[in-house]
Amino acid sequence: MTGPFLTTERLALFQPVAADLAGVAALVAPDAVRRFLGNRPVDMADEYARFARNAGSWALYGYGNFIVRERGAADVIGICGVFHSWRGFGQGFDDTPEIGWIFAESVWGRGYATEAASAALAWFDQVHGNRRIACMIDTENHASLALAARLGFAVYAEQTYDGSALFLLQRGGIPFDPAIFAPK
Numbered sequence: 001m002t003g004p005f006l007t008t009e010r011l012a013l014f015q016p017v018a019a020d021l022a023g024v025a026a027l028v029a030p031d032a033v034r035r036f037l038g039n040r041p042v043d044m045a046d047e048y049a050r051f052a053r054n055a056g057s058w059a060l061y062g063y064g065n066f067i068v069r070e071r072g073a074a075d076v077i078g079i080c081g082v083f084h085s086w087r088g089f090g091q092g093f094d095d096t097p098e099i100g101w102i103f104a105e106s107v108w109g110r111g112y113a114t115e116a117a118s119a120a121l122a123w124f125d126q127v128h129g130n131r132r133i134a135c136m137i138d139t140e141n142h143a144s145l146a147l148a149a150r151l152g153f154a155v156y157a158e159q160t161y162d163g164s165a166l167f168l169l170q171r172g173g174i175p176f177d178p179a180i181f182a183p184k
Helices: 018-027 044-061 112-128 142-150
Strands: 011-014 065-070 078-086 094-103 134-138 153-161 164-171
Touching (some): 011 112, 018 044, 018 065, 018 078, 044 078, 094 112, 134 142, 142 153
Antiparallel strands (some): 011 065, 078 094, 134 164, 153 164
16 A cells, blocks of 8 residues: 555545455445445445446546545545546436545544545545536435535436435535435
8 A cells, every 4th residue: 555645634545556445345345334325235246346447537537536544544444536437327427527435334423524525526626627526325315415515516406326316416506405305
């Protein structure tokens, strides 16, 4: 593992290397973490394909997901970043930068996703310019919807993907109030 690409007050964000695959697979293994990821079973072939797509984003576009660790620690606690996406359903998602984040349940509630996503967006804007960035979030994932709102993302459409109802969001536009979608 080489040194971090970006650092924040509490986190180190690394460009992924092949040795990170096992840590990423372990990150997404718990049911709670996969709940809003289509709750798919962990399959190493699928995890490798996702990992390789992210490496392709870095290689072809100069940006992708970061491997997130607490500063000075070795364990992978998250993945977060702006990556190049092609979801195949149009609506502003094909061939576009997309932001995403997945964090270990053990660190939920600490603000790490906000810290990492803010750093990733600031870096992206500095290097690639302030461009349109999209994201998709399960309509029931209230924590991620709130984070997207804090980052300046607004809902512009709805979509079904892998059997899940999703909001499609983009940075800027009409302000989004995640409280509208909070559980009653």
